[in-house]
Amino acid sequence: MNHHRLFYRRFLTLMLCVLIAACSMPGMAFATTAPAGAGIGAYARTQGLSENIVNAPGVITKIGQLSEIDAVLADGISSTVLIDYRLIKTAEAAGQLLDKVANKLLVIFVIETPAEAQELATFINDKGYTDTHVASTDPATVKAFRSIATVARGSWIVSDSVTAENAAGIVATAHANQALNVIVPQGTDKAVVEKIQKRLITVFTVSDDTTAGNHKAITSGATGIVTANPAKLKTDASIYPAGTQVRRPFMIAHRGQSSTGPENTLVAYKEAFESGADGYEVDVYITKDGEVILLHDDYFARTTDILTTTKLTDEEVAATGKTRDKITPADLTLEQIKRLDAGSWDKVPAGHQGEPVPTLRELLTYMKGNLAAQDVVLVCELKDKNMAVVDPTVKIIEEMGMQDQVVFISFNDNQTVYVKDTYPRYPVGGLNTILKDPAKWEMWPITDWPNIMNKIQNYTLPMNSTYNPYLKGLDGELINECSIRGMSVWPWTINASADIKQFSDWGATGITTNFTQNVAEAVMGITAKAEGAGNSYTFTGEALRNNRTAAPLSYELVVLEGAEFVERIDGMGVTLKTVTVADKARAASAPRVSLALKALSPGVEAGSAHTLFSQPVVLAAPTVVEPAPVTPDPATPADPATPEPTQPGPANPGTPSDTTNPGTDADKGADKSADTTQDKASGGLPVTGDNYGLVVALIVALVGGAALIGAAAIVLKRKKGTLNAHARTHGER
Numbered sequence: 001m002n003h004h005r006l007f008y009r010r011f012l013t014l015m016l017c018v019l020i021a022a023c024s025m026p027g028m029a030f031a032t033t034a035p036a037g038a039g040i041g042a043y044a045r046t047q048g049l050s051e052n053i054v055n056a057p058g059v060i061t062k063i064g065q066l067s068e069i070d071a072v073l074a075d076g077i078s079s080t081v082l083i084d085y086r087l088i089k090t091a092e093a094a095g096q097l098l099d100k101v102a103n104k105l106l107v108i109f110v111i112e113t114p115a116e117a118q119e120l121a122t123f124i125n126d127k128g129y130t131d132t133h134v135a136s137t138d139p140a141t142v143k144a145f146r147s148i149a150t151v152a153r154g155s156w157i158v159s160d161s162v163t164a165e166n167a168a169g170i171v172a173t174a175h176a177n178q179a180l181n182v183i184v185p186q187g188t189d190k191a192v193v194e195k196i197q198k199r200l201i202t203v204f205t206v207s208d209d210t211t212a213g214n215h216k217a218i219t220s221g222a223t224g225i226v227t228a229n230p231a232k233l234k235t236d237a238s239i240y241p242a243g244t245q246v247r248r249p250f251m252i253a254h255r256g257q258s259s260t261g262p263e264n265t266l267v268a269y270k271e272a273f274e275s276g277a278d279g280y281e282v283d284v285y286i287t288k289d290g291e292v293i294l295l296h297d298d299y300f301a302r303t304t305d306i307l308t309t310t311k312l313t314d315e316e317v318a319a320t321g322k323t324r325d326k327i328t329p330a331d332l333t334l335e336q337i338k339r340l341d342a343g344s345w346d347k348v349p350a351g352h353q354g355e356p357v358p359t360l361r362e363l364l365t366y367m368k369g370n371l372a373a374q375d376v377v378l379v380c381e382l383k384d385k386n387m388a389v390v391d392p393t394v395k396i397i398e399e400m401g402m403q404d405q406v407v408f409i410s411f412n413d414n415q416t417v418y419v420k421d422t423y424p425r426y427p428v429g430g431l432n433t434i435l436k437d438p439a440k441w442e443m444w445p446i447t448d449w450p451n452i453m454n455k456i457q458n459y460t461l462p463m464n465s466t467y468n469p470y471l472k473g474l475d476g477e478l479i480n481e482c483s484i485r486g487m488s489v490w491p492w493t494i495n496a497s498a499d500i501k502q503f504s505d506w507g508a509t510g511i512t513t514n515f516t517q518n519v520a521e522a523v524m525g526i527t528a529k530a531e532g533a534g535n536s537y538t539f540t541g542e543a544l545r546n547n548r549t550a551a552p553l554s555y556e557l558v559v560l561e562g563a564e565f566v567e568r569i570d571g572m573g574v575t576l577k578t579v580t581v582a583d584k585a586r587a588a589s590a591p592r593v594s595l596a597l598k599a600l601s602p603g604v605e606a607g608s609a610h611t612l613f614s615q616p617v618v619l620a621a622p623t624v625v626e627p628a629p630v631t632p633d634p635a636t637p638a639d640p641a642t643p644e645p646t647q648p649g650p651a652n653p654g655t656p657s658d659t660t661n662p663g664t665d666a667d668k669g670a671d672k673s674a675d676t677t678q679d680k681a682s683g684g685l686p687v688t689g690d691n692y693g694l695v696v697a698l699i700v701a702l703v704g705g706a707a708l709i710g711a712a713a714i715v716l717k718r719k720k721g722t723l724n725a726h727a728r729t730h731g732e733r
Contacts, residue, residue: 035099036095036096036099037095037099037127038098038099038100038102039095039098039099039100039101039102039129039130040127040128040129040130041128041130041450041454042098042102042103042130042131042450043103043130043131043449043450043453043454044079044101044102044103044104044105044106044131045103045449045481046058046079046080046106046480046481046484046485047079048079048480048484049077049218049225049233049234049237050234050237050238050240051242052237052240052241052242052243052244053218053237053240053244053245053246054243054244054245054246054247054504054505054507054610055245055247055479055480055483055505055506055507056237056246057217057218057222057223057224057225057246057247057484058079058080058223058224058225058483058484059077059078059079059080059224059225059227059230059233059234060078060079060080060081060082060108060204060224060225060226060227061075061077061078061080061081061082061227061228061230062081062082062083062226062227062228063081063082063083063228064087064228065087066083066087066088066097069081069097069100069101072105072230073101073104073105075230075231077230077231077233077234078105078230079105079106079224079484080105080106080107080108080133080224080484081101081105081106081107081108082108082110082135082226083097083107083108083109083110084109084110085109085110085111085112085116085120085134086112086116088109091119091120091122091123091124092123094109094120094123095123095127095129098129098132106131106133106484106485107132107133108133108134108135108155109132109133109134109135110134110135110136110157111134111135111136111141111145112136112137112138112141113138113141114140114141114144116141117134117136117141117142117144117145117148118144118145118148120134120145120149121144121145121146121147121148121149121152122148124149124152125148125149130151130454130457131450131453131457131485132149132152132153133152133153133154133155133485133486134152134153134154134155135154135155135156135157135183136154136155136156136157137156137157137159139156139173139174139176139177139179140177142154142155142156142177142178142179143176143177143178143179146177146178146179146464147178150461150462151457151458151461151462152461153180153181153457153461153485153486153487154177154178154179154180154181155179155181155182155183155204155486156173156174156177156179156181156182156183157182157183158170158182158183158184158185159185160185161185161188162182162184162185162188162192162196163189163192164189164191164192164195167192167195167196168195168199168404169404170182170196171196171199171201171404171427172403172404172425173425174201175200175201175424175425175426175427175464176424176425178424178464179201180200180201180202180461180464180466180486180487180488181201181202181203181204181486182196182201182202182203182204183203183204183205183206183226184196184203184204184205184206184222185205185206186205186206186207186208186213186216186217187208187213187216188203188205188220188222189220189615190219190220190221190525190615193205193220193221193222194221194248194250195375197221197250197488197509198250198278198279198375198377198510199377199404199407199427200407200427200428200429200466200488200490201427201488202223202224202483202486202487202488202509203220203221203222203223203224204222204223204224204225204226204486205217205220205222205224205225205226206225206226206227207225207226207227207233209227209228209229209232209233210561211232211236211560211561211594212560212561212592212594212616212618214227214232214233214236214237215236215560215594215596215613215615215616216615216616217233218236218237218240218246219246219596219613219614219615219616220246220615221246221247221248222247223247223483223484223486223488223507224484224486236560239558239560240611240613241611243609243610243611244610244611244612244613245504245524245601245610245611245612246613247507248504248524248525249503249504249507249508249509249510249511249524250278250279250509250510250511251276251277251278251279251510251511251513251516251519251546252277252278252279252280252281252379252490252510252511252512252513253268253269253272253275253277253279253280253281253513253514253516254281254492254493254512254513254514255268255281255282255283255296255514256268256269256271256272256280256282257269257271257272257275257277257514257515257516257517258514259495259514259515259517260349260517261348261349261352262303262342262343262345262348262352262355263296263303264282264283264294264295264296264303264342264357264358265294265342265343265352265355265356265357265358266355266358266362266363266366267343267352267355269363269366270366271517272516273370273371273374273376274520274547275516275517275519275520275546275547276516276519276520276545276546276547276548277376277516278375278376278377278510279376279377279378279379279510280363280367280376280377280378280379281379281381281409281512282294282360282363282378282379282380282381283295283296283381283383284360284380284381284382284383284384284389284393285328285329285330285383285384285389286329286330286384286386286388286389286392286393287329287330287332287333287334287337288329288330288331288332288333289333289334290392291333291334291359291392292359292360292361292389292392292393292396293329293334293337293357293358293359293360294357294358294359294360294363295329295357295383296383298328298385299325299326299327299328300327300328300329300337300340300357301324301325301326301327302345303342303345304340304341304342304345304357305340305341305344305345306324306325306327306340307324307325309339309340309341311339311340312324312332312336312339312340316332316336320332329384330386334359337357338356338357340356340357341353341354341355341356342355342356342357343355360380360393360396360397361396361400363378364378364396364397364400364402365400367402367405368400368401368402374548375405376405377405377406377407378402378405378406378407379407379409379429379512380393380397380406380407380408380409381408381409381410381431382408382409382410382412382415382419385412387414387415387418390415390418390419390422394419394423394426403425403426406426407426407427407428407429408426408427408428408429409428409429409430409431409468410428410429410430410431411431411432413430413432413463416428416429416430416463416465417463420463420464420465427466428463428464428465428466429465429466429467429468429490430459430460430463430465430466430467430468431468431469431492432459432469433469433470433472433473434452434455434456434459434469434473435473436448441472443472443473444473445475446475446477446478452478453478453481453482456482456487457487460487466487466488466489466490466509467482467487467488467489467490468489468490468491468492469489469491469492470491470492471491471492471493471494471499471503473491474489474491474503474506474508475506476505476506476507479503479506479507479508480506480507483507483509488509488510489507489508489509490508490509490510490511490512491503491508491511491512492512493512493513493514494511494512494513495513495514495515495518497515497518497519500513500515500518500519501603501608516546519546520545520546520547521545521546521547521551521602522545522546522601522602522603523543523544523545523546523551523553523601523602523612524546524601524612525543525544525612526541526542526543526553526555526597526599526601526612526613526614527541527542527543527614527615528540528541528542528595528596528597528614528615528617529541529542529617530574530595530617530619534622535567535575535576535577535578535622536573536574536575536576537573537574537576537619538572538573538574539555539557539572539573539574539595539597539617540572541553541555541572541597541599541614543599543601543612551601551602553599553600553601554599554600555572555597555598555599556597556598556599557569557571557572557574557595557596557597557598558595558596558597558598558613559593559594559595560594560595560596560616561592561593561594562591562592562593562594562621563593564577565577565579565591565593565621566593574593574595574619576593576619576621576622577621578621578622578623578624579591579621579622579623579624580623580624580625580626581623581624581625581626582625582626591620591621591623592618592619592620592621593618593619593620593621594616594617594618594619595616595617595619596613596614596615596616596617597613597614598611598612598613598614599611599612600612
């Protein structure tokens with residue numbers, strides 16, 4: 001029997017070795033040399049796509065298997081890796097990945113079910129992992145994750161096309177589900193990206209990894225680009241010269257254009273619009289009779305004539321129990337407040353006397369009638385410390401049908417949380433600056449990394465808020481780190497032209513200023529249009545200043561791809577070559593030429609010019625089908641009087657079309673996909689790089705199991721024979 005035991009031991013040892021080897025193959029386990037827990041408390045430093053692009057987008061590399069991680073770590077391009085959580089399989093394996101890339105790379109886990117959200121969020125919370133991010137095509141799954149992991153970031157992957165018509169609804173859905181970032185499909189237009197960004201949502205965009213697709217993504221103004229080919233994206237970005245600007249900051253008029261008009265009055269907001277403000281910052285208070293008015297201070301004394309006017313009688317003042325300099329909005333009715341003059345105090349330029357204190361309803365009426373087409377957003381600061389100001393403010397906004405045009409900001413975190421909990425569709429921004437020493441107003445420097453990022457995330461993310469700090473608490477590196485993570489930054493209050501340029505170059509999403517007129521002439525973007533057909537097209541460019549007037553710029557046509565199909569460029573005209581193809585099928589996928597307009601913008605002050613690019617325009621090179629060659633029939637003598645019948649012949653092997661077959665790779669991919677689908681439909685397991693080891697292990701286990709059963713049967717048979725013989729022997733005795 002000893003030889004049987006030896007056989008079993010050797011067989012089981014072999015089986016164990018095979019299983020261990022199989023489990024070490026791709027998809028079965030994640031090998032990491034990093035110590036367990038290395039990702040806890042880690043914050044990676046990131047980089048933009050190109051140093052030549054002002055506040056360049058980050059590169060988010062999508063991978064299909066874990067074995068690609070090392071290549072992404074080494075590429076020197078990617079700031080983030082996007083990976084399907086189901087590929088990793090367990091929260092513990094996700095922790096191993098975070099440990100491996102700690103302080104080197106950001107990770108976005110794609111999750112698709114509330115169960116996955118709960119598992120991963122609970123693990124991240126329990127272990128203490130920081131600087132984490134998830135994304136999902138289901139916004140409710142993002143909310144399920146963020147409800148547990150409140151200091152993690154969340155992105156909604158928008159599957160449908162995003163347009164100007166549905167952008168506001170997408171913003172509302174994202175905010176309601178605690179996603180401060182959306183990932184929009186390939187080709188989403190720049191104007192749509194801006195509409196979303198204005199409403200406190202950062203935008204990542206997907207590229208299809210074509211040259212035109214990459215340039216569409218780069219010039220969209222998104223803060224991140226999802227790609228499967230970061231090297232090609234980097235190569236395509238090399239055409240942009242130093243100082244290229246692809247994303248502009250939004251100009252927020254602080255209390256209106258308060259440098260030229262009385263703050264928080266209708267005239268100040270009208271002047272701000274004429275200068276090109278993208279948003280109106282207003283301060284709201286509630287009156288004694290429940291109306292909502294615009295006022296910055298707790299008291300009327302600084303910005304109205306309440307100290308001297310006789311229109312508010314001494315008896316009315318006495319009834320408040322206060323002196324005139326201490327009267328607040330809650331002490332007076334709207335009718336009494338309307339008697340005050342907000343346009344004649346000493347800091348206001350002449351010519352505004354008699355300007356009344358406006359109500360929120362009056363400003364919204366003006367905006368609805370005049371500004372809706374220009375997409376001016378109301379940035380509503382809940383200045384009144386009384387929580388009772390929130391509900392009537394929201395009620396007025398919704399009665400006016402302006403809920404898609406309003407975002408809320410506040411220094412009072414309780415108000416911010418209340419808005420987010422009670423009215424979750426509304427964007428919110430926290431105004432408090434993260435200070436190292438509040439008593440000394442000492443900021444955290446970027447060199448104190450990662451404390452500053454830890455503080456910002458712990459302040460903003462639990463409230464689902466943007467970061468809206470005082471200007472002295474920021475620099476370009478910190479803004480870049482926030483933007484690439486999908487966290488927008490809106491500093492206040494920036495007035496000097498040089499400072500506005502600086503924060504624009506640093507990548508601030510929005511700039512709050514009293515001097516919107518200082519940037520009225522700045523050009524922040526250009527658009528291109530091509531008209532024509534066949535071989536000949538003429539381009540026109542449009543550049544609008546911030547004040548919405550046309551800027552006469554000089555344009556240059558730039559070929560992004562397909563230069564070999566361009567006959568010539570003459571000024572703003574382009575002539576394409578006619579391409580001969582071998583058959584009609586290839587004519588349907590004609591070579592394309594991508595072009596863009598390039599111009600130099602004067603910037604916000606002398607010497608601050610930027611290079612601007614339009615989004616690409618794609619033209620199809622005209623094609624003709626090559627005539628089929630005439631081939632004589634060898635079985636029939638040629639008859640000079642009878643035309644020889646023709647038949648399709650092989651394409652000319654010397655033409656480029658013979659060496660390429662458009663769609664071949666896609667066809668192979670489709671075949672592979674179909675095979676995989678068939679395997680799944682029949683209950684089989686498709687053999688891929690991620691489960692090859694599992695398949696091998698299962699096959700070996702089945703074969704080994706069968707052998708083991710067979711061996712056991714033989715042993716039992718022999719054992720039975722031995723026992724029978726033994727019984728007979730004893731029976732004979």
